[in-house]
Amino acid sequence: xxxxPGPRTIAALPKPVLAIALCLAGLLAGASxxxxxxxxxxxLSDWARRQGWRLTRNPTSREVVATGxxxxxxxxxxxxxxxxxxxxxxxxxxxMIVDGQVCLANQDIRGVLDPLARPPLIPAGQRxxxxxxxxxxxxxxxxxxxGTRLEKAFTLALAQEIRSRLIEAGFxxxxxxxxxxxVDHPIRTSIxxxxxxxxxxxxxxxxxxxxxxxxxxxxxxxxxxxxARSTNISRxxxxxxxxxxxxxxxxxxxxxxxxxxALLQRLPGSEDRxxxxxxxxxxxxxxxxxxLIEAGFxxxxxxARWIYSESGxxxxxxxxxxxxxxxxxxxxxxxxTPQRSTNSKSSTSSARPDSERN
Ligand SMILES: [Zn+2]
Numbered sequence: 001x002x003x004x005p006g007p008r009t010i011a012a013l014p015k016p017v018l019a020i021a022l023c024l025a026g027l028l029a030g031a032s033x034x035x036x037x038x039x040x041x042x043x044l045s046d047w048a049r050r051q052g053w054r055l056t057r058n059p060t061s062r063e064v065v066a067t068g069x070x071x072x073x074x075x076x077x078x079x080x081x082x083x084x085x086x087x088x089x090x091x092x093x094x095x096m097i098v099d100g101q102v103c104l105a106n107q108d109i110r111g112v113l114d115p116l117a118r119p120p121l122i123p124a125g126q127r128x129x130x131x132x133x134x135x136x137x138x139x140x141x142x143x144x145x146x147g148t149r150l151e152k153a154f155t156l157a158l159a160q161e162i163r164s165r166l167i168e169a170g171f172x173x174x175x176x177x178x179x180x181x182x183v184d185h186p187i188r189t190s191i192x193x194x195x196x197x198x199x200x201x202x203x204x205x206x207x208x209x210x211x212x213x214x215x216x217x218x219x220x221x222x223x224x225x226x227x228a229r230s231t232n233i234s235r236x237x238x239x240x241x242x243x244x245x246x247x248x249x250x251x252x253x254x255x256x257x258x259x260x261x262a263l264l265q266r267l268p269g270s271e272d273r274x275x276x277x278x279x280x281x282x283x284x285x286x287x288x289x290x291x292l293i294e295a296g297f298x299x300x301x302x303x304a305r306w307i308y309s310e311s312g313x314x315x316x317x318x319x320x321x322x323x324x325x326x327x328x329x330x331x332x333x334x335x336x337t338p339q340r341s342t343n344s345k346s347s348t349s350s351a352r353p354d355s356e357r358n
Pocket of ligand 1: 136137143144151203204205
């Protein structure tokens with residue numbers, strides 16, 4: 001794929017001006033400090049111009065909308081919650097105004113905007129064929145407990161349902177566990193690698209810490225980019241360095257978005273908690289695009305409808321497969337156009353027009 005030149009950074013602004021702007025925006029956004037590597041922000045209009053996207057800024061609100069070939073992106077000045085085609089995606093840094101311009105951290109331009117605007121194509125001739133499903137927990141690790149219900153049982157039930165649907169759709173499926181077994185996290189990712197999985201999908205359910213039924217909805221996690229903060233900063237213990245999971249950063253983000261979008265479409269009315277970032281062990285160690293799905297709260301009466309019932313899991317599993325199929329459509333290159341024969345109808349190309357890639 002064509003590589004865009006790197007974003008023009010505004011770090012060239014006089015340092016005191018930049019420092020004040022960064023400080024102010026950080027305070028407005030409630031962030032006491034910004035990570036050192038997030039100090040480079042770039043103009044959103046420069047990015048939009050390079051991509052051929054249109055940028056509109058509402059003069060009476062803090063909203064900025066970027067519209068392009070793959071969709072529309074809504075941003076809030078001083079906010080970190082973006083909407084891409086109405087699906088929430090958490091940025092690692094707040095949107096800021098610097099020198100009168102709407103600016104985004106280069107981390108978020110590279111890590112969120114670029115993969116959504118230009119899906120990361122896989123090498124010519126390669127296909128997304130093998131999916132590794134990872135039912136969270138198992139054996140001595142029950143996961144969340146709500147009454148007598150254990151998370152490990154429902155992640156396995158959901159994985160089995162997704163597995164059947166993926167096989168029907170022509171995929172090969174690898175499972176990190178097929179029974180109530182304990183499997184250590186590094187073994188889970190090595191199973192994916194050993195079986196040449198093209199994608200890794202870990203399945204979990206949430207529970208509110210106090211057991212109350214207030215929280216509900218879906219979250220899909222992608223690996224936090226190098227140097228960036230995770231959505232839940234408290235989970236950022238230790239280093240912000242790069243892990244093997246970061247080699248698939250663009251694919252991680254796109255897959256997370258596709259699956260979150262499909263969940264919201266298949267289960268309308270559910271809460272969109274957004275695409276989030278975390279350095280979960282299975283995401284750190286994966287060597288292929290990987291996501292971790294929190295497919296609802298076990299403690300929520302509304303989410304219970306799809307977690308604990310077979311019909312609900314049918315819909316959840318359809319959504320996950322829809323998301324994987326959407327991702328595959330975006331990243332696979334069209335098949336090479338066969339040599340057109342002048343008198344044969346069989347020469348129809350299987351190549352997809354660009355308009356179908358999104
Ligand atoms: Zn879990």
